Amino acid sequence: DAGVIQSPRHEVTEMGQEVTLRCKPISGHNSLFWYRQTMMRGLELLIYFNNNVPIDDSGMPEDRFSAKMPNASFSTLKIQPSEPRDSAVYFCASSPAGSGGANEQFFGPGTRLTVL
């Protein structure tokens, strides 16, 4: 299996521009997670989906952030407009179904976002 695929791997943009990050989860996994990692705040859960449905988006920092999962093999995280404080590494992770709901999360390689 190819693992979780994220694109782009690096993104440099200017303040005010729209940014779209993409994720393809591992085939057969039914849960998908978006995380943001910074030195100051560590690894933060932004939103997660189960069977393509958003379950908890309480970690989304503000209305400038939105996420979609139109089908089981694709998800996007959009920032509009972007700000310098959004600079971070954004990880997508997926997880299979299993007993008790506690399963290993497989992380993608991440997208390093720099907003100038």
Place this chain on the structure above:
Amino acid sequence: QQPVQSPQAVILREGEDAVINCSSSKALYSVHWYRQKHGEAPVFLMILLKGGEQKGHDKISASFNEKKQQSSLYLTASQLSYSGTYFCGTDNSGGYQKVTFGTGTKLQVIP
């Protein structure tokens, strides 16, 4: 709420042992442990589901004290490859996989 990890950083010589602690202010459904090497994605180590459960992975093991809302990761006879940042993740959501990660413990193993 973010779990608290200690220590924040530790330096070991090859062959030495280390313990990383993780504590939560909320009741825990499960505890997850991951390791992240610099510039890479976090990689799963183990999940502990039940109070009192202990697991092992090579020379890395963990325990889960449900009553104390704590977990500890034990690294025995450390190897250079153990270097990285270790994160505990706690699930307080009753199994809905909402994992909140701690701030991490940076471990460096030197020859």
